[in-house]
Amino acid sequence: MVQKNAIQGRQKITMKKIAKKNNLQVTFSKRRAGLFKKASELCTLCGVDIAIIVFSPAGKVFSFGHPNVDSAVHRFLTPNTSSVHYDIVQAHPNANIRELNAQITNLLEMLEGEKRKGQALDEVREAGRRQCWWQAPIHELGLSELQQLRNALEELKRNVGKQANLMRAAVECSNGWPFLKPNSVGISNFGTQGNETNASSSITQMHKFGPDLYFDF
Amino acid sequence: MVQKNAIQGRQKITMKKIAKKNNLQVTFSKRRAGLFKKASELCTLCGVDIAIIVFSPAGKVFSFGHPNVDSAVHRFLTPNTSSVHYDIVQAHPNANIRELNAQITNLLEMLEGEKRKGQALDEVREAGRRQCWWQAPIHELGLSELQQLRNALEELKRNVGKQANLMRAAVECSNGWPFLKPNSVGISNFGTQGNETNASSSITQMHKFGPDLYFDF
DNA sequence: GATACTATTTTTAGTCC
DNA sequence: TGGACTAAAAATAGTAT
Numbered sequence: 001m002v003q004k005n006a007i008q009g010r011q012k013i014t015m016k017k018i019a020k021k022n023n024l025q026v027t028f029s030k031r032r033a034g035l036f037k038k039a040s041e042l043c044t045l046c047g048v049d050i051a052i053i054v055f056s057p058a059g060k061v062f063s064f065g066h067p068n069v070d071s072a073v074h075r076f077l078t079p080n081t082s083s084v085h086y087d088i089v090q091a092h093p094n095a096n097i098r099e100l101n102a103q104i105t106n107l108l109e110m111l112e113g114e115k116r117k118g119q120a121l122d123e124v125r126e127a128g129r130r131q132c133w134w135q136a137p138i139h140e141l142g143l144s145e146l147q148q149l150r151n152a153l154e155e156l157k158r159n160v161g162k163q164a165n166l167m168r169a170a171v172e173c174s175n176g177w178p179f180l181k182p183n184s185v186g187i188s189n190f191g192t193q194g195n196e197t198n199a200s201s202s203i204t205q206m207h208k209f210g211p212d213l214y215f216d217f
Numbered sequence: 218m219v220q221k222n223a224i225q226g227r228q229k230i231t232m233k234k235i236a237k238k239n240n241l242q243v244t245f246s247k248r249r250a251g252l253f254k255k256a257s258e259l260c261t262l263c264g265v266d267i268a269i270i271v272f273s274p275a276g277k278v279f280s281f282g283h284p285n286v287d288s289a290v291h292r293f294l295t296p297n298t299s300s301v302h303y304d305i306v307q308a309h310p311n312a313n314i315r316e317l318n319a320q321i322t323n324l325l326e327m328l329e330g331e332k333r334k335g336q337a338l339d340e341v342r343e344a345g346r347r348q349c350w351w352q353a354p355i356h357e358l359g360l361s362e363l364q365q366l367r368n369a370l371e372e373l374k375r376n377v378g379k380q381a382n383l384m385r386a387a388v389e390c391s392n393g394w395p396f397l398k399p400n401s402v403g404i405s406n407f408g409t410q411g412n413e414t415n416a417s418s419s420i421t422q423m424h425k426f427g428p429d430l431y432f433d434f
Numbered sequence: 435g436a437t438a439c440t441a442t443t444t445t446t447a448g449t450c451c
Numbered sequence: 452t453g454g455a456c457t458a459a460a461a462a463t464a465g466t467a468t
Contacts, residue, residue: 009441011464017264027464028263029435034462035259038252038445039269046245047234048272053293054259055266058435061293073290076270076278226458227447244447246452251445255462 028057036064051076245274253281268293 018024032054039050043066051072052064063069235241249271256267260283268289269281280286 008439008465010443010462011441012443013262013464015258015261018262023465024263025435026466028259028265030463031255031259031262033436035252035255037462038248038255041232042245042248042252042271044232045230045235045248046241046274048245048274050272051268051270052256053268053289055289055292057263057265063293069293072270072272073294075272076280076286077290225448225456227445227460228458229460230447240448242452247446254445 024057032056032062036062039064040066049075241274249273249279253279256281257283266292 018027035054036052039052042048043050048066049072050064050066051069053069053073054062056062065072235244252271253269256269259265260267265283266289267281267283268286270286270290271279273279282289
């Protein structure tokens with residue numbers, strides 16, 4: 001089905017800008033993912049904060065940050081000042097959020113394993129597709145369900161985006177924030193920060209919703 | 218000349234914070250170098266701009282940037298004129314954070330269960346009471362990949378975390394903030410408009426990172 | 435754009451200098 | 452902290468969906 005020629009496998013490449021546009025795009029996606037993964041691992045293994053900002057060839061912005069991009073950037077820009085702004089949120093650590101983060105982190109690891117184990121059993125589950133299956137007594141979800149979950153999440157993401165547009169409109173009609181200036185980083189930061197394990201990093205992507213607006217969510 | 222024990226070669230490690238201080242430091246140095254190298258390669262191969270900021274366990278700051286950190290950070294923070302970061306407003310009380318969190322938690326539990334059962338058979342479970350909070354039918358589901366689910370989850374995690382944080386911040390600082398309500402949702406937006414900056418092609422090999430690429434404070 | 439595959443190329447954990 | 456070394460763990464180029 002899919003065996004053309006012999007030579008398969010990684011090829012060595014020269015370190016210079018890739019000529020073929022198409023190839024460049026693929027490489028960019030792969031390596032960007034790889035870079036973010038490396039960063040994530042570094043965060044987890046060494047418990048450090050990292051921020052990465054990448055401007056894609058297409059003009060989009062991809063960012064990665066632990067605990068988030070802005071806190072790191074802020075800390076970078078103002079080395080002397082202790083992140084005061086962030087304390088607004090950090091003042092009262094929310095156990096639920098941490099719990100959520102922990103769960104998601106575990107989930108991600110699980111999915112990795114699940115993915116490896118086998119997608120053979122996936123077919124069997126195709127038939128068991130239901131509406132709102134996520135509400136049902138969850139005891140066992142197959143890959144089919146996971147796929148549905150994925151779609152559902154994307155839908156959610158889309159909805160949030162719409163809302164973001166509305167919100168933005170509202171903001172522009174108002175003045176500004178008490179202590180948030182255009183070039184100052186605002187509140188943000190979630191997940192555990194400080195020390196102790198967990199890989200609550202975040203990989204984000206900018207999504208375009210309007211003719212000239214990118215919402216990051 | 219140096220053959221102490223047998224076990225040589227790379228060992229697999231678990232993704233959690235390294236316990237041994239000494240080991241952690243070594244790993245940090247190596248991986249940081251590796252991360253920067255990857256970033257460098259991405260710059261060269263794809264001709265894109267990147268900025269990386271890393272706060273070491275020792276409190277130092279390491280950064281990598283092409284063409285330099287500040288330009289990328291600046292571009293990230295000031296996509297254009299107006300636009301305020303982290304605008305928080307609740308235009309319409311649509312998305313309820315609590316519900317969202319509940320759903321996510323629920324989904325996570327579901328997946329946890331799946332993992333434990335070791336992907337047994339997938340019998341159908343009754344629909345059960347539902348409350349399509351995002352009101353979006355998810356019937357026509359294509360053959361998705363777990364990898365995508367993973368990405369979606371990571372994005373969602375960030376989204377939920379941020380919203381929850383902002384919500385808390387709103388509650389704590391409700392006295393004085395414009396239109397913030399206890400159940401308001403926060404959405405942040407960074408723009409990347411117009412500026413296309415298609416990374417110049419004059420990217421010279423960034424071999425070893427020169428003193429102008431590494432900043433060690 | 436993102437993924438799947440697979441043969442190779444790279445990266446790197448552990449340990450010693 | 453920065454190499455050196457070995458061998459196993461990861462990342463990934465090229466190609467096709």
